[in-house]
Amino acid sequence: MAQKNKKEYEFQSEVKQLLNILVYSLYKNKEVFVRELISNAVDALNKVQFELMTDSETEDPGQDLRIDISFNQNQNQLIIEDTGIGMTRKELRENIGTIAHSGTIGFLKKLSKSKDKERLDLIGKFGVGFYSTFMAAEEVHIYTKSHQKGSLAYLWKSTGDSNYTIEQTVKKKRGTRIEVFLKDDQKEFLEKQRIKTILSKYSKFVPFPVYIENEKFQAAEAIWSQPKTSLKKEDYVEFYKFFTNLQEEPEMHLHLSSDAPVQFNAVLFVPKSSMEKTGFFRSPPGVDLYSKKVLIQKSSHDVMPEYLRFVKGVIDSEEIPLNISRETVQNDIKINRIKKHIIKKLISEIVKIKNKNWDPYLRIWDHFNRNFKEGVVSDFENRERLSQLLLFHSSKSREDYTDLDSYLERMPEQQKEIFYTSGPDTEAIEKNPALEAFHKKDLEVLYLYDPLDEFVFEHLGEYKGIKFKLAESAKIEVEEDKEKKKSKAYLEDIKRFVQYLKELYGDKVADVQISKRLVDSPCMLVHPSDGPSIQMERIMKMTNKDYEFSKKAFEINPDHDLIKQMVRIHKKNPKSKSLKQLAIQMLDNMRLREGLVEDVDSIVSQIQEIMLQAAKQARTSVGKKTSEKK
Numbered sequence: 001m002a003q004k005n006k007k008e009y010e011f012q013s014e015v016k017q018l019l020n021i022l023v024y025s026l027y028k029n030k031e032v033f034v035r036e037l038i039s040n041a042v043d044a045l046n047k048v049q050f051e052l053m054t055d056s057e058t059e060d061p062g063q064d065l066r067i068d069i070s071f072n073q074n075q076n077q078l079i080i081e082d083t084g085i086g087m088t089r090k091e092l093r094e095n096i097g098t099i100a101h102s103g104t105i106g107f108l109k110k111l112s113k114s115k116d117k118e119r120l121d122l123i124g125k126f127g128v129g130f131y132s133t134f135m136a137a138e139e140v141h142i143y144t145k146s147h148q149k150g151s152l153a154y155l156w157k158s159t160g161d162s163n164y165t166i167e168q169t170v171k172k173k174r175g176t177r178i179e180v181f182l183k184d185d186q187k188e189f190l191e192k193q194r195i196k197t198i199l200s201k202y203s204k205f206v207p208f209p210v211y212i213e214n215e216k217f218q219a220a221e222a223i224w225s226q227p228k229t230s231l232k233k234e235d236y237v238e239f240y241k242f243f244t245n246l247q248e249e250p251e252m253h254l255h256l257s258s259d260a261p262v263q264f265n266a267v268l269f270v271p272k273s274s275m276e277k278t279g280f281f282r283s284p285p286g287v288d289l290y291s292k293k294v295l296i297q298k299s300s301h302d303v304m305p306e307y308l309r310f311v312k313g314v315i316d317s318e319e320i321p322l323n324i325s326r327e328t329v330q331n332d333i334k335i336n337r338i339k340k341h342i343i344k345k346l347i348s349e350i351v352k353i354k355n356k357n358w359d360p361y362l363r364i365w366d367h368f369n370r371n372f373k374e375g376v377v378s379d380f381e382n383r384e385r386l387s388q389l390l391l392f393h394s395s396k397s398r399e400d401y402t403d404l405d406s407y408l409e410r411m412p413e414q415q416k417e418i419f420y421t422s423g424p425d426t427e428a429i430e431k432n433p434a435l436e437a438f439h440k441k442d443l444e445v446l447y448l449y450d451p452l453d454e455f456v457f458e459h460l461g462e463y464k465g466i467k468f469k470l471a472e473s474a475k476i477e478v479e480e481d482k483e484k485k486k487s488k489a490y491l492e493d494i495k496r497f498v499q500y501l502k503e504l505y506g507d508k509v510a511d512v513q514i515s516k517r518l519v520d521s522p523c524m525l526v527h528p529s530d531g532p533s534i535q536m537e538r539i540m541k542m543t544n545k546d547y548e549f550s551k552k553a554f555e556i557n558p559d560h561d562l563i564k565q566m567v568r569i570h571k572k573n574p575k576s577k578s579l580k581q582l583a584i585q586m587l588d589n590m591r592l593r594e595g596l597v598e599d600v601d602s603i604v605s606q607i608q609e610i611m612l613q614a615a616k617q618a619r620t621s622v623g624k625k626t627s628e629k630k
């Protein structure tokens with residue numbers, strides 16, 4: 001009978017890889033495998049509890065929901081048994097033999113590429129589920145019987161190398177019994193006290209009774225249904241660690257309770273770090289939905305908006321019927337009311353942290369700024385609240401971040417717009433001639449480094465009634481210096497030069513103008529007043545080859561020596577070949593600067609032609625000087 005239907009299978013290659021890493025890992029914190037097994041047992045019990053409530057046909061319906069931990073000293077065995085949902089033969093193969101979760105596969109890739117020390121951090125941070133057992137075990141047996149009526153029981157066996165076997169077995173109770181055959185140097189897990197300590201550390205909040213050798217383990221009550229006043233910060237931290245299987249503390253927590261108009265309790269956390277930031281994968285949602293302490297939806301997609309997927313925690317409401325379907329959760333008026341309230345409160349709480357505790361907020365920003373930006377774009381209702389969370393660098397805040405409210409506070413009364421520009425870094429941004437007038441007039445310009453920021457501004461349009469304005473397209477003038485006052489004659493000459501440029505440039509530019517904003521640079525391109533910034537245009541060009549850059553106006557600085565020289569040449573000889581070369585090069589320089597040039601080769605030969613002229617001139621003057629010396 002024991003050998004009945006025995007079959008040998010090979011682990012999926014990812015599992016083999018993971019097992020290999022774990023078995024030989026020097027990870028000191030091997031005790032986490034107990035936490036992982038308990039956490040799996042809790043999941044299994046949650047699932048069967050839900051099945052029982054929604055009265056589908058279940059094996060062993062009268063069975064207590066519980067976890068039993070025992071030891072077999074002679075065989076070096078730690079045994080963890082639950083009366084949860086169990087597994088069929090197929091489920092055993094799918095759940096234990098393979099890794100389906102894309103996150104785990106991503107994690108694994110990272111793990112196999114990382115150095116030893118990082119590896120250990122990663123194992124601790126991520127948790128590697130059932131397989132972590134093999135850090136302490138030389139062999140594992142799983143006896144399991146599914147909750148589905150009439151199910152057979154199976155025994156899964158593996159020593160953690162490349163294979164496992166499954167055979168039919170006898171098991172009376174529904175659920176799963178895991179026998180961990182400990183390695184010789186891991187016998188500490190055969191001590192009752194050791195296991196109790198591990199449970200207190202990681203599993204204090206188990207929502208089902210746990211017995212260690214028939215002695216009941218004192219678990220803590222569900223934290224969210226306790227009054228806030230009876231809880232300390234440490235209680236939340238402990239619950240968070242239990243809930244997430246993480247060893248780090250949360251960045252913040254929020255406990256909300258309400259009786260009317262709708263009843264609910266919620267405990268939510270903002271984590272200290274983001275898995276997305278490390279580049280693993282897109283985080284699954286982190287909030288579980290309960291009804292009277294029964295888990296209804298784990299990692300619910302319906303109680304938090306996508307952009308808040310990093311938030312972890314629990315929402316429990318009596319108003320939610322146990323057998324609610326996904327569609328109903330989405331459309332339920334009461335759930336939506338709870339959801340709305342919670343989101344608003346949560347964002348307000350983060351805003352409060354920003355206003356009171358700058359350093360913790362900077363950490364939150366560092367990890368979740370992309371989420372907030374996503375929120376500004378997608379959550380119309382909380383748009384303004386979320387905009388308060390946005391941080392930027394600016395011409396007046398190069399080193400430190402600033403927020404929009406501080407920008408508004410610094411803004412002089414006559415200023416009517418929030419100015420911004422974009423670029424890859426401060427250095428690049430500050431070389432932009434468009435900013436000269438702003439610096440001269442002491443007007444603050446926000447520096448956007450993240451291309452997403454511009455989408456955000458476009459979406460917002462304004463903040464607290466003040467419009468966003470791209471610096472390159474803003475109308476701005478600097479007052480003319482008295483000593484730079486231009487003669488009437490020069491003004492006439494430069495107007496004719498502008499006309500000359502217009503004809504020369506044709507439809508390469510929208511217009512040619514005498515600049516009132518340039519200070520140090522000879523010329524610049526001005527963007528159409530409501531057009532996208534050049535950063536944005538480049539992105540559009542990358543995604544769509546046929547995208548045509550918007551036409552820009554060309555401005556020249558009448559006080560710049562280069563322009564003065566060119567005006568002079570133009571006055572003397574409007575047909576000068578060198579002038580034409582210089583004028584074309586002047587526009588191309590700006591187009592190069594903005595990354596608008598597609599035909600670099602012709603520009604290079606043009607520059608070489610200008611160099612040749614310059615070299616000839618230099619030679620004549622050198623020739624003159626040497627002949628003078630002689």
Ligand code: ADP
Nearest residue numbers: 040041044084085086087095096129130131176
């Ligand atoms: P995770 O728990 O993160 O999904 P594990 O490797 O720990 O990853 O477990 C893989 C799967 O095996 C679980 O998702 C679950 O379907 C199944 N499983 C593990 N332990 C049990 C158990 N005690 N009862 C029922 N199913 C289990």
